[in-house]
Amino acid sequence: MAETATNTNTGKPLETQEYFINMGPQHPSTHGVLRLMLTLEGETIHNVEPHLGYIHRSIEKMCEKDTYAQIIHLTDRMDYLSSHMNNEAVSLAVEQGLEVEMPERVKVIRTIISELTRLSSHQLWWGVFGMDLGAITSFLYGFRDREMIIDIFEETCGARLTMNYNVPGGLMFDIHPNFQKRTKAFVEHFRQKLPEYDQLLTGNVIFEMRTKGIGILSKEDAISFGVTGPTGRASGFSNDVRKHNPYSAYPQVEFNEVLREEGDSYARYKVRIQEMWESMSIIEQLIENIPEGDYKVKTKAVIKLPKGEYYQKVETARGEFGVYIISEGGKSPYRLKFRSPGFSNLSALNHMAKGVKIADLVVIMSTLDLVIPDIDR
Amino acid sequence: MNIYDFKSLTDSIHTSLSVNLSPSAVTIIEFIIIAFAFMMLFTLLGLILVYAERKIAAFFQLRLGPMRVGKWGIAQTAADAIKLILKEPLVTKNADKFLFNLAPFIIILSTFMALGAMPFAKGLHALDFDIGILYLTAVSSLGVIGILIAGWSSDNKYSLIGAMRSGAQVVSYELSVGLSLLTVVVLAGSLQFSEIIASQEAGWWIFRGHIPALIAFTIFMIAGTAETNRGPFDLPEAESELTAGFHTEYSGLKFAFFFLAEFVNMFIIAGIGATVFLGGWMPFHIGNWEGFNRIMDFIPSLFWFFGKVAFLIFLMMWFKWTFPRLRIDQLLRLEWKYLLPINLVNILFMAFIVLMGWHF
Numbered sequence: 001m002a003e004t005a006t007n008t009n010t011g012k013p014l015e016t017q018e019y020f021i022n023m024g025p026q027h028p029s030t031h032g033v034l035r036l037m038l039t040l041e042g043e044t045i046h047n048v049e050p051h052l053g054y055i056h057r058s059i060e061k062m063c064e065k066d067t068y069a070q071i072i073h074l075t076d077r078m079d080y081l082s083s084h085m086n087n088e089a090v091s092l093a094v095e096q097g098l099e100v101e102m103p104e105r106v107k108v109i110r111t112i113i114s115e116l117t118r119l120s121s122h123q124l125w126w127g128v129f130g131m132d133l134g135a136i137t138s139f140l141y142g143f144r145d146r147e148m149i150i151d152i153f154e155e156t157c158g159a160r161l162t163m164n165y166n167v168p169g170g171l172m173f174d175i176h177p178n179f180q181k182r183t184k185a186f187v188e189h190f191r192q193k194l195p196e197y198d199q200l201l202t203g204n205v206i207f208e209m210r211t212k213g214i215g216i217l218s219k220e221d222a223i224s225f226g227v228t229g230p231t232g233r234a235s236g237f238s239n240d241v242r243k244h245n246p247y248s249a250y251p252q253v254e255f256n257e258v259l260r261e262e263g264d265s266y267a268r269y270k271v272r273i274q275e276m277w278e279s280m281s282i283i284e285q286l287i288e289n290i291p292e293g294d295y296k297v298k299t300k301a302v303i304k305l306p307k308g309e310y311y312q313k314v315e316t317a318r319g320e321f322g323v324y325i326i327s328e329g330g331k332s333p334y335r336l337k338f339r340s341p342g343f344s345n346l347s348a349l350n351h352m353a354k355g356v357k358i359a360d361l362v363v364i365m366s367t368l369d370l371v372i373p374d375i376d377r
Numbered sequence: 378m379n380i381y382d383f384k385s386l387t388d389s390i391h392t393s394l395s396v397n398l399s400p401s402a403v404t405i406i407e408f409i410i411i412a413f414a415f416m417m418l419f420t421l422l423g424l425i426l427v428y429a430e431r432k433i434a435a436f437f438q439l440r441l442g443p444m445r446v447g448k449w450g451i452a453q454t455a456a457d458a459i460k461l462i463l464k465e466p467l468v469t470k471n472a473d474k475f476l477f478n479l480a481p482f483i484i485i486l487s488t489f490m491a492l493g494a495m496p497f498a499k500g501l502h503a504l505d506f507d508i509g510i511l512y513l514t515a516v517s518s519l520g521v522i523g524i525l526i527a528g529w530s531s532d533n534k535y536s537l538i539g540a541m542r543s544g545a546q547v548v549s550y551e552l553s554v555g556l557s558l559l560t561v562v563v564l565a566g567s568l569q570f571s572e573i574i575a576s577q578e579a580g581w582w583i584f585r586g587h588i589p590a591l592i593a594f595t596i597f598m599i600a601g602t603a604e605t606n607r608g609p610f611d612l613p614e615a616e617s618e619l620t621a622g623f624h625t626e627y628s629g630l631k632f633a634f635f636f637l638a639e640f641v642n643m644f645i646i647a648g649i650g651a652t653v654f655l656g657g658w659m660p661f662h663i664g665n666w667e668g669f670n671r672i673m674d675f676i677p678s679l680f681w682f683f684g685k686v687a688f689l690i691f692l693m694m695w696f697k698w699t700f701p702r703l704r705i706d707q708l709l710r711l712e713w714k715y716l717l718p719i720n721l722v723n724i725l726f727m728a729f730i731v732l733m734g735w736h737f
Binding site: 019021027028029043130133134135136137139140141144200201204206207209210357358359360361362 | 434437438439440534535538608609611612615618619620698699700701702703704705706707
């Protein structure tokens with residue numbers, strides 16, 4: 001109850017009442033069909049209760065019926081903004097079971113496209129973040145640069161968003177002859193344009209007022225909630241899978257894990273901006289000399305994994321994405337479990353949003369960078 | 378100074394009507410003519426400003442904006458208006474129907490009343506009170522009642538939050554608008570629009586009033602933008618938080634009224650700003666440069682007024698499409714802790730300057 005509000009006539013405290021608001025499932029800033037039950041007093045949030053299930057497609061159950069090559073297609077539909085990385089996680093897990101080593105060419109191409117995907121995801125996030133703050137212009141700036149990446153993907157594998165470019169045992173096709181040229185052109189272009197993002201939002205007084213000190217998540221809380229990715233790194237939790245459990249071509253490249261200590265919305269913003277620079281640097285290190293060789297190794301038409309348990313995690317744009325496969329030796333897994341970063345990140349929302357205003361909740365939710373189909377599978 | 382004077386036109390209408398009719402009938406007919414003219418102006422302003430906003434926003438955002446309906450999408454707003462008129466007016470089940478239907482009209486009424494005191498050109502003036510500024514600021518803030526009623530009667534919590542925000546916001550920023558206008562009233566020595574404009578014949582107050590006038594103008598633009606509920610102060614609507622704020626439940630024509638009122642309010646704020654700080658329809662004059670001043674006089678006063686208004690409206694659109702939105706407590710802090718004290722000191726400073734006769 002608000003302790004300051006008193007009736008000016010009688011001097012007694014005003015009777016105030018908590019009330020509920022359903023934010024979503026249709027709401028412009030839940031970015032999908034997330035439903036939040038807010039307990040409010042005035043504009044101050046007392047409790048946030050996320051309700052899931054509006055876009056549940058039982059993907060994990062469907063995986064038990066599908067072959068390993070078919071599972072790839074389902075992972076696209078989870079975190080659609082990092083579809084390539086999701087594909088890669090399943091492919092790596094299956095390859096781990098088959099005990100095949102990928103050719104260098106596959107590793108490098110997978111890494112380049114992963115980083116391009118991360119860039120495109122962060123660009124979209126940046127645009128949407130601005131829009132959630134009421135600065136709609138940033139939305140279209142983000143999309144302008146993202147479009148170039150998406151065009152490269154389209155030329156590479158025919159799809160723009162749900163790519164299915166990875167398959168167990170390599171890649172579906174070889175890269176397009178233009179791939180290197182266009183990717184280099186993009187990085188050159190985006191090195192010019194990324195400072196523009198800073199000019200539009202970062203230094204703005206209103207922007208800083210709206211983000212600094214909002215939604216603080218301490219390092220201990222980040223670890224106990226299992227918050228990973230840029231959100232966790234902004235709280236000082238070093239969790240980059242690319243550093244700690246390197247896969248594909250990440251052992252060959254040099255990059256910094258962006259860490260900040262503040263743990264507020266501004267830190268999460270800065271981490272993502274900085275990660276875009278790092279991604280560009282990774283791409284530049286690899287794009288010049290993609291090794292020659294095969295783009296896939298020969299596998300059986302229907303892959304059967306030997307009996308056992310396999311786990312593979314990758315770093316998507318949102319954090320640690322894990323695939324856990326239990327195989328009984330058949331052509332499809334006995335049980336498959338995804339560890340999606342969005343679900344854990346969402347679990348910290350109530351902790352971060354207690355006591356802030358509705359407007360801040362939108363900011364916090366936006367800096368968590370939630371993709372609802374990733375949370376609700 | 379006598380060319381393009383609309384007074385001769387209005388006088389000739391008045392005398393030709395007075396020949397055969399009784400004075401009261403003449404007054405009634407003139408009322409109807411004026412009402413008709415304002416209705417036309419209201420619609421026209423709405424159509425033009427909506428189109429301008431969409432095009433300007435598009436250019437800020439690296440896109441083209443409406444391009445399909447008519448050449449460069451010119452007929453787009455007209456098409457949208459037809460769509461809105463034909464749309465079903467939905468009312469929520471538990472809404473207070475009387476208030477729900479009343480709210481858009483209160484907002485429209487306040488904008489009409491404010492337009493009435495606007496000096497559009499030399500001699501083109503429906504009302505010219507001796508308390509013109511007081512009247513205009515009073516009437517233009519009546520619209521908040523409409524917003525509050527809309528938010529209350531919609532039976533929607535988002536609408537209610539939006540309306541409450543709007544109430545706090547408009548009441549607060551009304552102070553700054555009033556005080557920044559008073560700063561110029563101190564200079565001009567009158568509350569009457571025609572006299573304020575006449576006093577700027579030797580140069581606009583923003584140039585002649587030293588630093589206090591510049592400060593007052595800046596504060597007026599900030600507070601004026603806040604009063605029209607436009608970005609970065611569009612908290613009552615706050616699309617990303619409250620879906621559409623106080624007009625969430627409105628559809629069709631009633632939504633169009635809210636939408637149009639926002640644009641016409643923007644015109645009114647820009648009009649007051651142009652009149653008080655930038656000389657209204659007064660051409661750009663520099664002291665006693667006779668030749669220069671005479672050349673400037675050849676540009677009709679109507680163009681001067683609408684040119685200045687267009688410039689100020691462009692500024693407000695520029696704010697909207699660049700800045701992120703403030704939070705409600707930050708918004709109120711900006712007003713009560715910064716703008717209001719600065720304004721009070723500024724007005725004293727201005728009075729001192731006028732007393733010492735230091736202004737140009």
